[in-house]
Amino acid sequence: MSDTPEQSGARSPQEPSLDEQIAAYQREFRDLDPQVEKVVSALGRLNRRMNVAYGRQVADLGISNAEWEVLKTLVLAGAPYRLGPGELAKRLGLTPAAMTHRIDRMAGEGLVTRDRDENNRVRVIVELTDEGRSKWLEAMRMATDFEEELLQDLSSEERGLLGEMLIRLLRRVEHTQPDAGGRLTDLD
Amino acid sequence: MSDTPEQSGARSPQEPSLDEQIAAYQREFRDLDPQVEKVVSALGRLNRRMNVAYGRQVADLGISNAEWEVLKTLVLAGAPYRLGPGELAKRLGLTPAAMTHRIDRMAGEGLVTRDRDENNRVRVIVELTDEGRSKWLEAMRMATDFEEELLQDLSSEERGLLGEMLIRLLRRVEHTQPDAGGRLTDLD
DNA sequence: GCATCGAACTTTAGTGTTGAAGTCTTCAGG
DNA sequence: CCTGAAGACTTCAACACTAAAGTTCGATGC
Secondary structure, eight states: OOOOGGGSOSSOOOOOOHHHHHHHHHHHOSSOOHHHHHHHHHHHHHHHHHHHHHHHHHHTTTOOHHHHHHHHHHHHTOTTOEEOHHHHHHHHTOOHHHHHHHHHHHHHTTSEEEEEOSSOTTOEEEEEOHHHHHHHHHHHHHHHHHHHHHTTTSOHHHHHHHHHHHHHHHHHHHHHSOOTTOOOOOOO | OOOOGGGSOSSOOOOOOHHHHHHHHHHHOSSOOHHHHHHHHHHHHHHHHHHHHHHHHHHTTTOOHHHHHHHHHHHHTOTTTEEOHHHHHHHHTOOHHHHHHHHHHHHHTTSEEEEEOSSOTTOEEEEEOHHHHHHHHHHHHHHHHHHHHHTTTSOHHHHHHHHHHHHHHHHHHHHHSOOTTOOOOOOO
């Protein structure tokens, strides 16, 4: 159980280890299934660390995590990499208002263009620029390298099994939490 | 491959399914390992959905997800459930400035108290109130119910295996991304 | 004991987000 | 045509967070 932060001498009491945290929860909350809690806590922590890692990597390209999400969404839409602000907002889990501002910024930085649809003047078309696409490509290369490194300790069988189990959980959460158009936080 | 969102008729083009998304990435980015991408994307999506679910549940108690994080951190510290703003900020991955404001709010709502340390007037002590503790307990009950439901499709062996694999990933990410006191986003 | 340094917290300015109200375009009737 | 309604985006006000500057108390050196 290594050392408890509070008693481990001079250095600042960091975030407790997973095992410490689960032990603490069990002290405070009797009917806790440690196995369940281990999975859930590890999931949460892993995700946070990964997001921090992604953020650092794309920062080296001069873009924010938020901007990278927009680039990803446009690329996923397929050539010619166009979507309206409303559709982008829906997929990113933002309000249209926030989307307007993000597009402002990104258009200013030359990552996307924003134009009115000639056939329907009320619509706006956001399109990826070549620079935006190449930023996406660089970010994608860094992300996949990182992901490969992250999974290096797992065999191919384990990776398959892990993916399959996660998808089962995903189906379950989508089943019990129908989403209702709720704001989602980030993107994959 | 079912339908591409843009052509799927009247209903709004929702977030693509995991398989659609991975197929789209493969079209745009040749050297992508679908197995790795499946794990990573499922992780990200699962986490988002779970955070939305947690947020909805604690909202029913009249507290925000952010406030729940503070309650959890104080309880984890153990009786008498006291921490300074700086320590709280560190554990929550916030700046001290943000912590000041959160404590303002939560003290106003009666979830915590804020007092100066009598022995060291420059320090502040944030302490959980009885109301704060009972809110935490209710939230904890809802959260563990939800987590149990989430994992219901997995056998005990599978849960153990999943937890073990996630912890291996966590170790790897902590090893390659030493954190450097960086801001982490949420809490488990 | 007085001055200085450092630690712990708060305040300020700037950015990004939400929710609600507002604007502009299109479409359907009358 | 002209009006009304609906849709798509933008603007506005309020809020939460970050980074940096400011404040206050305690400790250290002389």
